[in-house]
Amino acid sequence: MTIREIIFQATAQLEGAGIPSARLDAEVLLAFCLNSDRLELMKNPEKLLDNAEQTSFCAFIARRLRHEPVAYITGRKAFWSFTLEVNNDVLIPRPDTEVIVEEALAVLNAHPVDQPRILDIGTGSGAIALALASEVPGAQITATDISDMALAVAKKNALALGRDQQVTFLQGNLFTPAHGTFDLIVSNPPYISAGEYETLPAGVKDFEPRVALFAGKSGLEFYENLVYQAKDYLKEKGWLLLEIGGKQSREVRNLLEMTEFYDSIDVRADYAGLSRVIKGRRK
Structure with missing residues (x-):
């Protein structure tokens, strides 16, 4: 799955949970997961994530879906x-x-x-x-x-x-x-x-x-x-x-x-x- 695809998927999940900052949260959490920043995500939307990166990111999104603040997820x-x-x-x-x-x-x-x-x-x-x-x-x-x-x-x-x-x-x-x-x-x-x-x-x-x-x-x-x-x-x-x-x-x-x-x-x-x-x- 590419950066673009996984952000799109996560944003839809977060919006479905009523989280108003869905897109921003998805980008911040993916950047944290990849030890990168949001600008790098935007510059490389077609980059493929490996299985470990996808698993880690999905765990972060699962926490956010329970309304845990992004700051506590990233620390x-x-x-x-x-x-x-x-x-x-x-x-x-x-x-x-x-x-x-x-x-x-x-x-x-x-x-x-x-x-x-x-x-x-x-x-x-x-x-x-x-x-x-x-x-x-x-x-x-x-x-x-x-x-x-x-x-x-x-x-x-x-x-x-x-x-x-x-x-x-x-x-x-x-x-x-x-x-x-x-x-x-x-x-x-x-x-x-x-x-x-x-x-x-x-x-x-x-x-x-x-x-x-x-x-x-x-x-x-x-x-x-x-x-x-x-x-x-x-x-x-x-x-x-x-x-x-x-x-x-x-x-x-x-x-x-x-x-x-x-x-x-x-x-x-x-x-x-x-x-x-x-x-x-x-x-």
């Missing part, structure tokens, strides 16, 4: 300017999360600090912490997570990217393992409400870690804790940046305002126009 996900190792112990990094990295860099550029101390709460795969480490070489970064298994993934990514000396990973809930005060605190916390969780796509609900998604009945549980506790870990004029759900900006803004510990509160939209990051500065 990798592109984020910022690098590729991270991922598995089902960590949330798959989304392009939307790059917005909090952009906003953090904008804050540091507008309010320069020599060797800023940065805290990343709920680091997961290490995506945000490692992106900031790559852009702010002098930063001293601490990244926490409640999951030992997630931290194992994050540490492996840090080592692969040569950032293991710049980022310190600590296990514990929210601020529990953190020490001292920070110029910048960032977090992409769980923010899915109970009602929303039940309606998540199968590829999310059945495969990604519940602990990284579910945030109680209202979806605000972690924001309430982060906003109130962060004040004790921020330096004066330090910044708190939180990724938020597209419909949560009003509620999280209210939390920040009610504490009376923050000013310069503002919301940044993602590239789809949805509210994605809220920030506040410690008074």
